[in-house]
Amino acid sequence: MREFAYLRAADVAEAVELAGPQGKYLAGGTNLFDLMREEVERPERVVDISRLPLSAIEPLPGGGLRLGALARNAHVAADDRVRRRYPVLARALLKGASPQLRNRATVGGNLVQRTRCRYFYDLTAACNKREPGAGCDALGGFNRTHAILGASPNCVAVHPSDMCVALAALDATVNLTGPDGERSVPVTGFHLLPGGTPHVETVLRNGDLITSVDLPPERPWHGDYVKVRDRASYAFALVSLAVLLDVRHGRTVAARIALGGVAHKPWRAYSAEEQLVGAAADEAAFDRAAAAAVAEARPLDHNAFKAELARRLVRRTLVELAGQS
Amino acid sequence: MSGHIPVRLHVNGQAHDLSLDPRVTLLDCLREHLGLTGTKKGCDQGACGACTVLADGERINSCLTPAVQCDGMEIVTIEAMANDELGTRVQDAFLAHDGLQCGYCTSGQICSVVAMLAEHRAGRPSAVTEDLTGPAPLTDVEIRERMAGNLCRCGAYNGIVAAIREVTRT
Numbered sequence: 340m341r342e343f344a345y346l347r348a349a350d351v352a353e354a355v356e357l358a359g360p361q362g363k364y365l366a367g368g369t370n371l372f373d374l375m376r377e378e379v380e381r382p383e384r385v386v387d388i389s390r391l392p393l394s395a396i397e398p399l400p401g402g403g404l405r406l407g408a409l410a411r412n413a414h415v416a417a418d419d420r421v422r423r424r425y426p427v428l429a430r431a432l433l434k435g436a437s438p439q440l441r442n443r444a445t446v447g448g449n450l451v452q453r454t455r456c457r458y459f460y461d462l463t464a465a466c467n468k469r470e471p472g473a474g475c476d477a478l479g480g481f482n483r484t485h486a487i488l489g490a491s492p493n494c495v496a497v498h499p500s501d502m503c504v505a506l507a508a509l510d511a512t513v514n515l516t517g518p519d520g521e522r523s524v525p526v527t528g529f530h531l532l533p534g535g536t537p538h539v540e541t542v543l544r545n546g547d548l549i550t551s552v553d554l555p556p557e558r559p560w561h562g563d564y565v566k567v568r569d570r571a572s573y574a575f576a577l578v579s580l581a582v583l584l585d586v587r588h589g590r591t592v593a594a595r596i597a598l599g600g601v602a603h604k605p606w607r608a609y610s611a612e613e614q615l616v617g618a619a620a621d622e623a624a625f626d627r628a629a630a631a632a633v634a635e636a637r638p639l640d641h642n643a644f645k646a647e648l649a650r651r652l653v654r655r656t657l658v659e660l661a662g663q664s
Numbered sequence: 665m666s667g668h669i670p671v672r673l674h675v676n677g678q679a680h681d682l683s684l685d686p687r688v689t690l691l692d693c694l695r696e697h698l699g700l701t702g703t704k705k706g707c708d709q710g711a712c713g714a715c716t717v718l719a720d721g722e723r724i725n726s727c728l729t730p731a732v733q734c735d736g737m738e739i740v741t742i743e744a745m746a747n748d749e750l751g752t753r754v755q756d757a758f759l760a761h762d763g764l765q766c767g768y769c770t771s772g773q774i775c776s777v778v779a780m781l782a783e784h785r786a787g788r789p790s791a792v793t794e795d796l797t798g799p800a801p802l803t804d805v806e807i808r809e810r811m812a813g814n815l816c817r818c819g820a821y822n823g824i825v826a827a828i829r830e831v832t833r834t
Contacts, residue, residue: 369710423796439713
């Protein structure tokens with residue numbers, strides 16, 4: 340691991356000041372510290388924010404819930420309000436990582452965790468994300484776990500988070516503090532597609548610090564988080580899925596579908612949602628929605644199975660949720 | 665450039681005042697600086713759980729945790745389990761049920777079990793908990809999911825589950 344200046348901040352303003360444009364914020368460390376050891380990340384300044392008072396989970400006026408950026412994944416998943424009102428989020432968190440990691444990993448850190456693409460970790464491989472302009476060895480390499488949606492010739496990596504897929508379905512909001520003050524962005528617009536700049540992964544500008552995530556007031560829908568992986572637990576998703584469905588008198592009133600493990604960001608399947616809303620909640624509509632969810636899929640050499648897997652998961656989950664309505 | 669950072673670690677009830685490079689993990693601090701070699705280094709990247717210790721009562725991967733972040737924390741390692749009533753029962757049950765073969769993962773497994781039982785008593789759910797609104801009975805499926813963060817390459821999982829089942833029955 341390269342040497343770095345280790346700095347502790349007393350409050351958010353001081354953290355932003357200490358970090359400057361090049362600094363990295365250290366919270367749970369489960370991803371950043373590992374990447375630093377591999378020398379994929381080589382920050383010269385590391386600002387330890389783990390003691391800042393940002394770990395509360397608090398009700399919002401109007402009925403939502405605010406998750407502090409430093410709330411541990413395990414604590415969010417165990418929170419009674421999250422379990423009762425946002426079970427899709429609790430389930431997504433519980434299907435991520437291991438108990439030990441969830442005890443350290445934070446809400447903010449989960450949002451900015453980096454891809455697990457092997458070529459990104461391998462310093463001897465070409466990776467535009469690690470070294471802009473170097474090329475992408477995953478494109479013609481072993482890309483079974485890579486993107487089928489929204490990728491570019493510069494990068495086919497996927498975002499590894501489960502939590503973010505649930506947040507995308509919930510239309511959560513990310514609150515930031517930066518050198519220019521505070522601002523909020525919808526989580527669906529927080530992560531970026533790779534395009535020509537795969538090293539730019541989020542809308543965070545240099546020095547921005549995530550302070551919290553807001554969940555909107557709950558709505559009367561049935562939801563679930565489904566994850567398919569190579570082993571029964573403690574593995575990243577091949578394909579995961581957050582679905583929220585509101586069916587009344589046989590008709591779909593509202594639907595949200597977000598896919599994980601398929602793109603550079605949590606992937607909202609808006610066209611699939613459009614197939615559902617206002618239509619009869621029947622298998623024909625679910626078939627159309629499932630097909631629409633992967634209509635834009637562009638598989639690589641080794642991951643064509645992901646499109647069919649995603650299609651079947653969407654269909655099956657919609658059938659199950661409609662059965663509960 | 666890193667410089668050394670003053671750190672006070674409370675390990676198994678004993679305070680240690682250290683001056684550490686911020687690159688030192690809690691795992692290396694325990695093993696190399698404090699001579700507590702019961703905690704094992706398996707993958708050193710948060711994938712195997714052999715380095716599991718308790719920090720302020722919660723199980724963590726000590727290989728992924730910078731020691732300087734543990735300033736002021738209460739760390740409990742396998743060395744303390746000999747003087748812990750539950751820790752002793754868990755160790756005895758592992759022996760009785762062949763919950764190990766080579767033993768390399770065992771100290772992490774034991775620490776993980778002690779914390780896992782506390783999490784379960786506190787009502788924390790797992791990925792296989794069907795009803796998120798109530799307490800989950802500690803079935804074998806729950807035990808396996810809740811212990812998923814500790815790999816055993818010898819494959820002593822059935823013995824480990826049997827050991828945990830015995831501890832929860834007594």
